[in-house]
Amino acid sequence: MRYEVLGPLRVTGENGGWSIVTPKPEALLGILLLRADQLVMNEQLIDELWGDKPPSRANAGVQCYISTLRKLFRRHGVPVDPIVTRPSGYLLHLGNDELDLQIFLQRVRAARAYLKERRLEEVCECLTKALAMWRGPLLGDVHGGPVIQNSVAWLTEVRIECAEMLVDANLGLGRNREVLGQLYDLISEHPLRENLYRQLMLALYRSGCRAEALDVYRTARARVRSELGLEPGHELRSLHQLILTADHRPSLVHAVA
Numbered sequence: 001m002r003y004e005v006l007g008p009l010r011v012t013g014e015n016g017g018w019s020i021v022t023p024k025p026e027a028l029l030g031i032l033l034l035r036a037d038q039l040v041m042n043e044q045l046i047d048e049l050w051g052d053k054p055p056s057r058a059n060a061g062v063q064c065y066i067s068t069l070r071k072l073f074r075r076h077g078v079p080v081d082p083i084v085t086r087p088s089g090y091l092l093h094l095g096n097d098e099l100d101l102q103i104f105l106q107r108v109r110a111a112r113a114y115l116k117e118r119r120l121e122e123v124c125e126c127l128t129k130a131l132a133m134w135r136g137p138l139l140g141d142v143h144g145g146p147v148i149q150n151s152v153a154w155l156t157e158v159r160i161e162c163a164e165m166l167v168d169a170n171l172g173l174g175r176n177r178e179v180l181g182q183l184y185d186l187i188s189e190h191p192l193r194e195n196l197y198r199q200l201m202l203a204l205y206r207s208g209c210r211a212e213a214l215d216v217y218r219t220a221r222a223r224v225r226s227e228l229g230l231e232p233g234h235e236l237r238s239l240h241q242l243i244l245t246a247d248h249r250p251s252l253v254h255a256v257a
Helices: 023-034 042-050 058-075 100-116 120-132 146-172 177-189 194-206 210-228 234-244
Strands: 002-004 010-013 016-018 083-086 089-092
Touching: 002 100, 023 042, 023 058, 023 089, 023 146, 042 058, 042 089, 042 146, 058 083, 100 120, 100 146, 120 146, 146 177, 146 194, 177 194, 194 210, 194 234, 210 234
Parallel strands: none
Antiparallel strands: 002 010, 010 016, 083 089
């Protein structure tokens, strides 16, 4: 069986894929998957499902939603119930089942190891596969408490870091023009992320588009000043100065950013 949380929650088994249409059981399964093979305490589940306004019979409510999930597993032909009950809470036992989140993180770790060894082709392969696993925001439109919110914030950052790492690896391989479209898309999604502007400036400069690279700096500076009341950081300012003076040192023209 395969669980997917890198987008709307989905479960795929021998009888095909299925999802959960009721919000609370869907959120409950999402929480258990984000903490797969870890005990999630009853109090934490209640906080996730109802926040600071739990019903008077919240524990009974959790038990009811657990029962709903178990019925769904049986209905879809899952031979062994993956949800384990403990006196203080519940855990979802993965066993031999797959969780796309775990595969994603394994690929990210492998890419970071390859990057340390300067194996840039392998970095690109790992990160391309990792990023292709995302089908939308984590758990789609599931709303929850601290576990889900913190996971969304953390994995959103990991995802953009992967995209930046992939761009850097491609730049290191001389694929300057190939990353331009991706960088423009990323900047439209993250308009205050200075590293993306730095990468775009470098890719444009290496592609022979010096004037366009300087325009990118002006755009970045205007946005940072307007939104944050700050000047761009040292790295962006230093790269701007190098491009402004048409410095052709090897580290600017060829090396990984």
